Amino acid sequence: MKCVRLSDVESSPSGMPCSSREGDHAAGIVRKVLLGEHELPGSVRLSHALLAPGQSVAEHSHDDLFEVFYVLGGQGVLMVNGKSLAIAAGSCFVVEPGELHALGNDGSGDLTLIYFGLFA
Template sequence: MKQTRLADLATQGVSHNAAIRKKVMLQLGDLPHLTQFAQAQFPPGAIAGAHHHDDLHEVFFVESGTGKIVINGQSHDLIPGVCVAVAPGETHEVCNTGSEVLTLTYFGIRAASA
């Protein structure tokens, strides 16, 4: 059993933009196939630039704020309550388009080997 409390976790920058801060609740090695389970805070205007992962699925849940996620060139609105799954190989970019912090809770799962 592992228990974490979001309020007790240190923040760290995300690899795509250090201005975007995250708290990692579960990390690689804590559960089979899970790469991380985290919550990220995107300040207004912050962008996690276009990238893809060949080896994992990512799932994003919008806690608060507004933004856009662009997946393979197609833009989708991010508003509270929206959940988006990104498949391995899909190019995606996340940006805060609002005037308040965009909070995303997300996790990654290793893709099955081909």
């Protein structure tokens, strides 16, 4: 068994990619990796992210990765292949390999979410 407390995890450096095979598409986002690569079979990382009002993750895609997101608090906009979807606390969404996606906080408070990747 492993227990990780968010309060015990240090923030990752700004712009640190979700996996070693990704580029920098989330510069400035406060991210805490709860479970690192290779701690779960087939997974990249389980992370907690906080986007301040107006912050966004640049449009990008992953050739071999599913990303699963769950919004803990706040509101924002998810763009997938040019389509916009409003997201808020309680929203869960999956971005499939090859889908061009971006995420932004269009609210007045922080957008807080957890997410992880699974190799296709």
